[in-house]
Structures are given as structure tokens and as C-alpha cells.
Amino acid sequence: MAMPQIMALQYARCPLGSCGTPTHGSLLLLLLSLGWVLQSRAQTADTGRGVMTPWLQRTSQDLTWQQPELTVILRRAPRGTDKKACPLGKEVTVVDENLVMYKEWELEACVDGALLAKQMDRVNDLPFTYQQLNIFKQKLDQLYPQGYPESLIQNLSYFFLEVTPEDIHKWNVTSLETVKSLLKVSEGHKVNAQVAALIARYVAVGGQLDKATLDMLASFHPAYLCSLSPEQLGSVQQDVMWVVRPQDLDMCRPLQMDVLYPKARLAFRNISGPEYFARIKPFLGGASTEDLQALIGQNISMDMATFKKLRKEALLPMTIVEVQKLLGPNLASLKVEERNSPVQDWILRQRQDDLDSLGLGLHGGIPNGYLVLDLNVREAFSGGPHLLGPGPVLLVMIPVLPLALILN
Numbered sequence: 001m002a003m004p005q006i007m008a009l010q011y012a013r014c015p016l017g018s019c020g021t022p023t024h025g026s027l028l029l030l031l032l033s034l035g036w037v038l039q040s041r042a043q044t045a046d047t048g049r050g051v052m053t054p055w056l057q058r059t060s061q062d063l064t065w066q067q068p069e070l071t072v073i074l075r076r077a078p079r080g081t082d083k084k085a086c087p088l089g090k091e092v093t094v095v096d097e098n099l100v101m102y103k104e105w106e107l108e109a110c111v112d113g114a115l116l117a118k119q120m121d122r123v124n125d126l127p128f129t130y131q132q133l134n135i136f137k138q139k140l141d142q143l144y145p146q147g148y149p150e151s152l153i154q155n156l157s158y159f160f161l162e163v164t165p166e167d168i169h170k171w172n173v174t175s176l177e178t179v180k181s182l183l184k185v186s187e188g189h190k191v192n193a194q195v196a197a198l199i200a201r202y203v204a205v206g207g208q209l210d211k212a213t214l215d216m217l218a219s220f221h222p223a224y225l226c227s228l229s230p231e232q233l234g235s236v237q238q239d240v241m242w243v244v245r246p247q248d249l250d251m252c253r254p255l256q257m258d259v260l261y262p263k264a265r266l267a268f269r270n271i272s273g274p275e276y277f278a279r280i281k282p283f284l285g286g287a288s289t290e291d292l293q294a295l296i297g298q299n300i301s302m303d304m305a306t307f308k309k310l311r312k313e314a315l316l317p318m319t320i321v322e323v324q325k326l327l328g329p330n331l332a333s334l335k336v337e338e339r340n341s342p343v344q345d346w347i348l349r350q351r352q353d354d355l356d357s358l359g360l361g362l363h364g365g366i367p368n369g370y371l372v373l374d375l376n377v378r379e380a381f382s383g384g385p386h387l388l389g390p391g392p393v394l395l396v397m398i399p400v401l402p403l404a405l406i407l408n
Contacts, residue, residue, distance in 0.1 A: 086110040095122035113143035168197035196223035226251040233259040241267040261286025301328030
């Protein structure tokens with residue numbers, strides 16, 4: 001939108017009789033002849049731009065009023081900002097090839113959103129430009145600010161390529177056939193985020209994806225994985241694991257990672273060392289204690305961001321030496337996370353003397369001479385103490401020797 005132009009008129013003080021003294025009426029006539037528009041009272045109330053109105057009214061009535069030096073600042077009314085009316089004979093009652101020749105402002109003025117919704121099949125059949133399609137989308141967005149109805153979604157076809165993930169998150173998609181049709185038109189286009197949003201909306205209302213749909217999804221980037229149930233993830237092809245990015249798994253729950261990790265491990269079975277670790281790292285949220293221990297022998301260094309995503313049940317049984325080897329040069333980051341899970345949970349199950357040996361200043365370990373038992377003390381005493389287990393614990397403030405006598 002063009003910014004309102006500003007004009008300043010200034011005349012210097014003239015000695016009486018040395019130069020003509022312009023009347024305020026002639027000054028007003030000059031301004032009007034230059035195309036400067038004085039806004040009406042209604043426009044002033046709406047825009048707040050008519051600041052010169054009182055001055056012009058006063059000067060036009062009082063011709064004897066004289067200012068030695070005068071500065072006038074007026075704003076030109078913006079041009080082309082008013083909504084144009086549809087030209088006579090351009091009214092649109094049907095979407096046809098004539099619309100392709102319409103100028104953009106004519107489409108904005110003459111096309112109705114409800115007509116587009118009813119004749120979406122015609123919109124997809126005609127060679128509209130991206131700019132024209134964008135105008136159509138604006139029309140539909142204005143008609144359905146809360147999201148497109150499913151009756152329209154079912155007929156979107158290639159118009160689906162014009163919508164955004166934010167648009168799709170407003171939809172209610174309950175038909176698997178609709179999902180399949182939109183996936184089909186999306187193939188070969190860079191709409192991975194839209195596809196992920198579509199799958200998320202369908203699954204959110206309880207929709208189930210069949211194998212044919214999962215096979216179709218294999219051609220898109222797998223940003224949709226965390227929207228699938230563990231059962232549906234079981235049908236995802238192993239090849240998909242090769243293109244997964246860490247951010248694609250950020251929203252996955254433990255049960256989903258329990259399915260994805262074995263798939264990834266199987267997909268990467270023919271590589272090892274740093275290359276294997278780089279591939280498997282996003283999936284380690286589903287790894288077991290044994291899997292983590294196996295990584296230690298591959299000369300890798302796990303960063304703390306990955307360490308924090310490990311399953312608590314898999315991390316807690318690991319010894320201080322094992323964690324030291326797993327983190328390598330990143331060991332010092334334990335201090336930063338010592339009060340956050342799962343690092344804090346792991347520290348609580350280590351002896352303080354062993355923690356001190358790391359030289360990191362970690363606190364919260366088991367004091368010397370004490371044991372950690374499960375809260376289910378009766379079960380612990382009947383079946384033997386469950387030391388350092390992954391579940392809730394009770395710090396028993398009894399020296400080890402008397403406790404051993406009691407257990408015997």
C-alpha cells in the first residue's frame with residue numbers, strides 16, 4: 001500500500017508592500033488545484049488524518065488573521081485502497097474459462113467464496129495462475145475462518161497444494177478415502193508438512209490407516225510418524241528409517257519409540273561405528289540397557305541431549321563406569337542436569353563415593369553404609385532386597401551390617 005504523501009508549503013515573512021500578501025482563500029484554492037484533498041468529517045473520524053480541518057475552517061472565515069511564517073502539512077488521500085466494485089457485465093455465476101482472463105482485482109471484486117466451494121472441481125480443471133489461486137484461497141478462508149468443512153475437503157483435489165499446515169490443523173477429516181485422494185495429488189510436490197498435518201488430523205479423530213495408505217506415505221518425508229499408533233508404525237517400511245530426522249521424532253511417545261527403534265536397528269544392521277551411531281541416535285529413546293551397553297564398545301560419545309531422551313528404565317541400571325564411557329568428553333554435562341530427570345534418577349541410585357570419583361561435584365548419591373530398597377518393603381524382605389531397582393525407592397537409614405543380620 002502506498003504511504004500517504006506529505007506536502008509542506010512555506011512562505012517567508014515579506015515586508016508590508018514589498019510582496020503580495022496571499023489571501024487564505026487563494027492558498028486553499030492553490031492546495032485544491034494541486035490535488036490535495038481535504039477529508040470529510042466522516043473520514044476524519046475513521047482515519048484521524050484530517051488534522052488540518054479546523055485550521056482551514058478558521059482561516060477561510062477570518063481573512064484578517066495573518067501568520068508571519070506558515071507551514072502547511074496535508075496528507076494526500078491514499079490511492080487505490082478502496083475496494084473496487086465488480087464491473088458491469090463481469091458478475092460471476094459459474095466458474096469457467098472466462099475467469100482465467102480476469103485481472104486479479106476483478107477476481108477479488110466479482111468472485112464469491114461460496115461459489116468456489118460449490119464448484120471446486122471446475123477450479124481444478126482450469127489453468128489458473130498461482131496468484132489467481134491465492135485469491136480463491138483468501139475467499140475460502142474468509143468464508144470458513146474456523147476451517148474448511150469436510151464436504152469441501154473431499155473435493156479439494158489439487159487445490160490441496162495451496163493450503164498450509166496451519167489451515168489443515170483446523171480441519172475435521174474422518175474419511176480414509178479423502179486422505180488417500182489428497183495423498184495422491186500431493187505425490188511429487190514439496191508438501192511434507194501438509195501431509196503430516198493431514199495424517200495428524202485424521203488420526204486425532206480415531207482414523208485408522210490401512211497398509212495401502214502407509215505404502216503411499218513412504219514417498220513423503222516421515223514427519224508424520226509420531227501421529228501413528230504403535231500398531232500402525234509396525235507396518236511402516238524399514239526404508240523409511242533412513243530419511244528420518246531427529247525433529248521428526250520429537251513428539252513420539254515411549255510406546256512409539258519401542259516400535260521404531262527395532263525397525264531402525266534392523267535397517268542399519270549393515271553399518272557400524274560412528275556411522276551407525278549417527279543413524280541410530282534419533283531412535284535411542286527406544287533402546288534397552290543391553291543396547292546402550294553394546295554402544296560403549298563402538299567408540300562413540302553421546303551428547304547430553306540424546307542422553308536425556310533415553311528410557312529411564314534403560315539408563316538406571318547402568319554403572320558409573322558405563323555412563324562415563326558412554327558420554328566420553330560430554331561427561332561434565334551431568335553436573336548441569338543433576339537435578340533433572342533422568343540424570344537425577346540415575347544419581348540417586350549411585351554411591352556417593354563413586355560419584356565423587358568423577359570429580360564433577362555431583363550430589364545426591366547413596367551415603368556410605370546405607371542401602372536402597374524398593375518401597376514394597378515386604379516383598380523385598382520376603383524375596384530378597386531389590387537393590388538399585390528402577391522403581392520408587394526408600395532410603396533405609398540402617399547401617400549395612402545390622403541390616404544384613406536382620407535379613408538373615
